[in-house]
Amino acid sequence: MTFSVSMCKQTMSFLNIEYGLFKSNFFRPRQQKDKVVILLGATGTGKSRLSIDLATQFPAEIINSDKIQVHVGLNILSNKIPKEERCGIPHHLLGVIHPNVDFTTLDFVDMASDAMASILSRGQVPIIAGGLNSYIEALADDGDFLFRSKYECCFLCLDVAMPVLDQYVSD
Template sequence: MNHFFNGNLHKNKVIFILGATGTGKSRLSIDIATRIPSEIINSDKIQIHKGLDIVANKILESEKQGVRHHLLGTIEPDSDFTASDFCNQAVAAVEEILKLGKVPIIVGGSNSYIESLVEEHFVKFKSIYECCFIWLDVALPVLYSFTSKRVDQMVDAGLVDEVRGMFVHNADYSRGIRRAIGAQELDEYFRDEKEMDETTKKHVLESSIQEIKDNTGKLASRQLEKIKQLRDKLKWKIHHIDATSVFQIRLKEEADDDGCGKEVNDAWMKLVMHPCMDILTDFLKENRKIDESLEALLLLKT
């Protein structure tokens, strides 16, 4: 095992990015990974599966900026992938990344996977690795507005036809990729669409899309509560980054049909990236393999 120097502990360092759905975790992970030598490990239990790229909101190839991703779209759609499976494959990916002299960044909204990885005794993760937890947070009312608009964008991008492509009667929505929000909500529409007139079809589809929005909001609430439990009950030292203002600016720009995004990007750098730089500079400062990257990271703030 290739241990980095870390004072008296000699532990490898691993970064975790936590947050509810839609809070910008993927963007943050790419922003970090393009500034320090890193690779990303996906911990979203839906995105782990092949297929439903729109529904699962998987990062586009063009958005990866050349950063290698692990456990993203690698598991067959109908396969059960347990928390234990995740732990085993995530640890293997962590070790592979460390052997390259890079820092693993574990990113995703499935906090039960992350809890199992860090806390399960058979993994002994906390004994081997030093963890930095960054919680990217957006106030729920603002996040609800954003995720609602995002569902509309996903529908425009082909969400309905994507789900139709995997629809089967009497499907089991408790396993595999069919657990994704967007699959079960459209089941009634696909079962009955051939028998419905156009008015009914439109009404049922609109109701299904609204249900997707509602269930996305409920998921965000559950994810938020889980992160608070990790912080308050398990006493994880979690660094809180509030991106609410960034999303408020983004929603306003979209409402005003202003597509330039400069104000959003400036706010992102000031309120998200710069605080993360401070956290990671302190966390990684004794990692001699990335000293030069940290110096470059600090220069970005000047």
């Protein structure tokens, strides 16, 4: 498996693997639990780009969990990935809430749960990517552990060296 910077066909892919060579069974057809991929990491680490790369390699759709990117507009402020760079991959909870609306953690859990059910009904894997860990915690670490009893989760945490991250965010 190799990693590099990605932007659909414009640049190289994060993932350079063939489906048959992928050693994990995670993206293969369902066994008992539905699969969910959760991408975590600081702003600018490449969560959105990696989510698109994964979704172009495997049958998946993306659910945004960034508190700012969920709002309509604010594209530059939030570094929302432009439509032309989404490679045709469906994105859920991206630019759907008016900026003046108070979008709570409970709202996120409800809407993300509905999006996951919809994605899974189409035989796709939900990839949850974004910057707000409180949304992910509320979804995946519910008090009754219903989420983890229902879904097999693959958590990927992206980490970038601070000088690289500082330069990227500055640019």
